[in-house]
Amino acid sequence: MAQQQTCLTQLEDQALMMKSKREGLFREPLPRSHSTFSYNIEQAFSDYLTAAYLQISSENPRANLPCPVYTDTYQQLVAQGARPANATVADLISPFELKQADSRKAVLLIHGLTDSPFTYHDLAQVYYQQGYTVRTILLPGHGTAPAALRDIDADDWQKASVYAIERTLKDFDQVILGGYSTGAALVIDYLTQGPVDNKITAAMLFSPASEPHNKNGWLAKWVDAIPFVNWIDKDADLDFAKYESFPFSAASASHEAMSRISLDELRHRQLPNVAIFSTFSDIDTTIDNQATFKILTKLHDPKTRKNNQLDRLVYYGDDKNIPASFPADYQIIRDDCDTDDCKKIKGMSHIGIVNKPSNPYYGRKALYRNCGSYLDDDTLYTACKYQKDVVMGERTAENLQAHKPFARLTFNPYFDKLAMHINGFIKDIESAAQ
Template sequence: MTQTCLDVVQNWQQIPHTQQQGLYRFAHEQDPIIIPNNADVPFRDYLAQTKSLIANRNIRARQPCPILTPVAKELGYNAEQLTVSDLIAPFELKQNNQKRAILLIHGLTDSPFTFHYLAKDLFQQGYSVRTLLLPGHATAPSDLQYVTLKDWQDTVEYAITRTAKDFEQFAILGYSTGAALAIAHVAQHAPSNLKGLALISPASEPHNKHGWLAKWIAKIPFFNWVDKDADLDFAKYESFPWQAAALANDAMAELKLHSLPAHLPLFSAFSEVDTTIDSIANLAMLSRFNSVSKQPQTHILYYYGNANNATAKLPKDYTLITPQCTHHTCDKVIDMSHIGILQPASHPYYGWQGLYRSCSGYLSDIPKYLACKQHPAPLLGERTEQNTRHTAPLQRLTFNPAYDDFTRQLSTFLNSTMSNYVQP
């Protein structure tokens, strides 16, 4: 019987072997990646070229993966025919007009699969939705050693330029490193029909203040990896090379050189407790953007944390929204994580009863790692030192209990930025 992506993620017994051998850590081809990003290439051709790249390099590309997400269903798939490649490739949901679009940019170690719920929500509101693939992703973690910051920047430039040509109005949503890349591009080359920017868990500064060392460590022979995990997650890399950390740090360093256009409405959402990104640095970045804005009332922060702590570091009267959580898991979550905001609790893979668990906080202790993967009632929250001290293992939160409220506030923002918006 053919093994599926779901069989892999639930095969606890093989985790130590898979982790040690790096069975999913390396691509089919260990050489530089050919990246399509010619600005004249129609977006449908770009999608086809990137899917071909995934098929050629990802050893699990053709593995059955019967997760019928809203986007997969909208694209015409059925559960029986879905493969890993179908779910992690960039995609487009098209309306029958060229009026309004949203471009979604994923983060480091991630893939467009992270947008399979949000994209459908936006599509149902009348937007065409596009995603891109940052080079080095959706193939194997080893491929992050073969790309440069310019490769990422060129791909973002292609997608923004192409979308600006193809639609009358559009907005950009960037997640984590995708947000950093979006900011850097828009700060220098904002198309006139770009109407808004949304930043989700934006990468402004790393939580670890030694990130600048990554580019030097990456040059040390045979010292390539920060983390070596089992890579059971078909949609996100769990292993992490030093070169990727260096690229992300360089992408964040770019932000100190730029500010956003004064007229551009801005929506941000992030957690006060974030072990990937410095949330205090995010607040400082938002204050800097607000100081040059000609319309500061169009800047909004959706904040998972103590509102008083945020308002103390933001300009007076900054629009701050705190989550309104009504899902039954609200009281089961310690705090929001860097990776959870974009996924609903109902997600069959990352959700409340989803098949995947993020347990990387215990990589150095395999018994605890395995206990996290199998515990009947793990704690849910960010992988802080305090949270991992509890007797029960901590599962890093991969979903958002307040997802419905988050998407409602995001949609209100996007609708307000688009002129003559008509609900379909």
């Protein structure tokens, strides 16, 4: 009997991989058949979750494909009656609410560009174990197919984020806001728009999107207007949890989201009096972290934020790359590599920070590998995907030159330590609030 095709067997199918890379089999969403959610603050979060699930189920061409990727979060969702025992792609990438019984505190987590709420399956456990209900959202244009990003802009993401934040504030007494990459930019944008509800106790920023290394991101919206020029990258799109292909319109929307938290913008805004936890790598090849340092410096201003002494940064990098202008009183945490295993990793990547090494899809022994550095070289692309031993790390020019093939790191070898730092931060902010 033939093996049932799943999201994992698709990854093993080399012929399908190359065919999809050439022909874009999963690049276009199916025709929309369900109405969109209005993001009215009076609508219950459960209604939002249902609407998002229906949208993914109807528009994602692989939504109903079996996907046996059982994270701890998924198993808890099954136990809570929020997911079926046998997962499909839609079940894993839809936004979720991991509920605590009789708890009045919650964390809302916003994913990044091209991602899905699956991004937070590992981090959700960290917050849940601290007694928090965990909510995630799906940014418009995500969860279906990459071409859906051609129809959205930063305003769409902001609208969804504002609904989720304010609905969560309506439902809980204490709220932590968390964002990864573009999601972090949306969190900062919200918190600096005006008076902040005192229910918000902290902002937690993972690989926050401040400025891209490519300073010509503003050009994307003009390039996108040229007929038949739609894509920056075209990949196989067999990663069930995030898009691999990348349209120009997505770069334009991301640039707009980041421009809203530029230093020029923040200069005219009210800084939030909430504690800020952030973590990033100094060799991140997606985001210019010198710009991130400048934004964190601005947000740390002691004249307007009495809680800035609680700010802390988990920094994966070299001290020499910390600018001299960075506040001397900023608590910086560095985790040294203390195992032979982590010494094999060639630098923390932008996309790896949020996943633990045992993640069944993105972890050290998982099937998925990020090989987007070789889109124009089928030989290296295939070797990266299927060769038994592949060096992993951030896709710097030096790493790509020294190691062939080379896969971009999709997990955090220091994840357990990061979880410990998050727990310590939460205890500190809760103690300060008493």
